[in-house]
Structure formats: structure tokens, C-alpha cells
Amino acid sequence: MVTGRGLQQILRSWQSAGLSHMVRAVPLEPDSLSRSVTESVPSDGASSSPSPTAPSTATPSPPADDQTLMARKSSSAAALPELPVVQVAPEATQGGSRESRLSALAARVAQCQRCQELASTRTQTVFGVGSPNAKVMFIGEAPGADEDATGEPFVGRAGQLLTKIIVACGWTREEIYICNILRCRPPGNRAPSLVEARHCREYLDGQIAIIQPEYIVCWGTTAAQNLLGSEETIGKMRGRFFSHGKAKVLCTYHPSYLLRNPEAKKPVWEDMKLLLADMGLTPPTP
Ligand code: URA
Numbered sequence: 001m002v003t004g005r006g007l008q009q010i011l012r013s014w015q016s017a018g019l020s021h022m023v024r025a026v027p028l029e030p031d032s033l034s035r036s037v038t039e040s041v042p043s044d045g046a047s048s049s050p051s052p053t054a055p056s057t058a059t060p061s062p063p064a065d066d067q068t069l070m071a072r073k074s075s076s077a078a079a080l081p082e083l084p085v086v087q088v089a090p091e092a093t094q095g096g097s098r099e100s101r102l103s104a105l106a107a108r109v110a111q112c113q114r115c116q117e118l119a120s121t122r123t124q125t126v127f128g129v130g131s132p133n134a135k136v137m138f139i140g141e142a143p144g145a146d147e148d149a150t151g152e153p154f155v156g157r158a159g160q161l162l163t164k165i166i167v168a169c170g171w172t173r174e175e176i177y178i179c180n181i182l183r184c185r186p187p188g189n190r191a192p193s194l195v196e197a198r199h200c201r202e203y204l205d206g207q208i209a210i211i212q213p214e215y216i217v218c219w220g221t222t223a224a225q226n227l228l229g230s231e232e233t234i235g236k237m238r239g240r241f242f243s244h245g246k247a248k249v250l251c252t253y254h255p256s257y258l259l260r261n262p263e264a265k266k267p268v269w270e271d272m273k274l275l276l277a278d279m280g281l282t283p284p285t286p
Contacts, residue, residue, distance in 0.1 A: 089202050133211070134176045161255040170283055184196075
């Protein structure tokens with residue numbers, strides 16, 4: 001049996017062996033060892049962003065759709081967590097152009113059967129689109145119905161809003177790289193489970209390792225929490241930079257959330273201006 005202390009020792013030894021980051025599938029505190037990692041929290045798709053106007057009182061309770069990881073924290077199931085997957089996609093380290101390595105990884109993803117439910121319900125996998133040399137990578141939550149039908153991330157209503165944000169920044173979709181935490185659509189657009197996110201992490205890490213973006217934007221709670229291994233709300237994570245490997249990471253509200261809460265467009269635009277300024281760019285005048 002792996003104790004909390006034992007798990008921490010294993011993680012520390014991996015760290016000293018040169019592991020720079022990994023999926024923190026569960027927090028490392030001993031009390032988290034009693035938490036189930038197999039449950040998933042239903043949501044209406046990429047809806048896990050809190051109200052940006054939520055009052056910052058001492059211990060605010062998060063809005064219902066900002067509980068992606070937090071809800072799991074309160075589970076009383078007694079299952080021991082599995083150790084995190086720390087797999088390096090071979091495509092990320094092999095020779096060849098970025099384009100060919102991405103194609104090889106995409107071909108493997110297309111055959112993926114790690115998540116039985118997702119593999120049996122998807123129309124196709126949704127790998128990612130954009131430039132293999134992108135300076136900026138966008139990470140969303142998971143494909144929805146439109147993405148499942150077309151094989152391209154962010155093509156539905158939320159995607160159209162994302163494209164408008166991209167254009168407002170002075171970019172085209174083709175010059176950035178867009179992908180998700182998951183490469184398969186969760187049925188009914190429910191939120192990805194921790195296990196699904198962990199299964200897909202090798203692919204995300206592979207894409208990041210091949211593209212080597214200077215900046216990563218996490219759109220919404222699921223992307224931010226999963227990439228950074230955090231349990232913070234998106235409201236607390238937005239507006240500042242984190243680091244992930246060599247990339248600077250900015251987290252902001254998900255476009256689906258903006259569709260339902262247009263007042264959140266203002267903080268998102270603030271975040272985009274922060275990103276552009278850090279890149280030495282200014283948004284084009286409309
Ligand atoms: N479409 C995507 O590809 N990702 C999301 O997070 C939402 C819609």
C-alpha cells in the first residue's frame with residue numbers, strides 16, 4: 001500500500017531524476033488519498049468557469065459550474081489513487097519535422113482506446129489544428145458535437161467566438177495552435193473526468209513538446225486546472241502568468257462561458273491585452 005508519505009517520496013525521486021512536470025491527478029496531501037479519481041462531474045460542456053464578479057470574501061463557495069476538481073475533493077470514496085501517468089510520447093523525441101511528428105502522434109491518437117466510453121461514442125478524434133511552429137497554443141476543454149462531426153477543435157458557437165478573439169488580437173487561426181485537454185467528445189458534453197484527462201495527457205504533452213509554444217492560453221477551468229495541476233478557480237488564476245516547462249501560461253474564461261455571460265468578455269480582453277503586451281504586440285485598431 002502506498003502511503004501519503006511514500007507517494008511523496010516517489011514523486012520527489014522522479015523530480016530529482018529530472019521530471020519537470022506531470023499530471024497531478026490528485027493533490028499530494030495525505031487526506032487526498034481517500035479520494036476517488038474515477039468519478040466525473042456532469043456539466044453542460046465547457047461550462048466550468050465562475051462568475052468573474054463573484055465577491056472575494058474570506059471563504060467564498062465556488063459557483064456550481066466551477067467545481068470541476070473541487071467537487072471531487074469532497075468525495076468520500078475510499079479508493080487509492082493510481083500513480084500519475086508520466087509517459088513521454090515517442091513522437092515528441094523522434095527525428096523529423098514538427099509537422100511529421102504531429103501527424104504521427106495524430107495517427108496514434110486516432111486509434112486510441114484508453115477511454116472505453118469515449119472511444120465507443122466518438123465519431124472521430126479531434127487532435128488539434130494550426131501551425132506546428134506556433135508561438136501561441138490555445139488549450140480548451142474537449143470537443144463538442146460540432147468538433148466531433150468535423151474533427152477540428154473550436155468550430156461550434158464557442159469556436160466562432162474564439163475565432164473573433166483571435167482576429168481581435170491581430171492573428172489568424174492558422175498561425176496559432178488549437179487543441180483541447182481531451183481529444184474525444186465526452187457524451188452529452190459532460191466535463192472530462194480526471195482519468196480521461198490523464199489518459200489524454202501524453203498526447204497533450206506530446207503536442208506541447210513538438211510545437212514548443214512560447215505561450216499557452218488555457219481557456220476555462222478544465223484546461224487551467226488540468227494543465228497546471230491546480231484546484232484554483234479560473235477567477236483566481238486569470239490575469240497573471242504561470243509557467244509550464246518553457247512556456248508562459250495565461251488562463252482565462254472559456255468562450256462558452258462568455259456566450260452565457262457576456263460581461264466576462266471584458267476580463268478576457270484584459271487577459272488578451274496582457275498576453276499581447278508580454279509578446280511585445282499591440283492589438284490592431286478595429
Ligand atoms: N470546442 C472545443 O474544441 N473545445 C472546447 O473546449 C469547447 C468547444
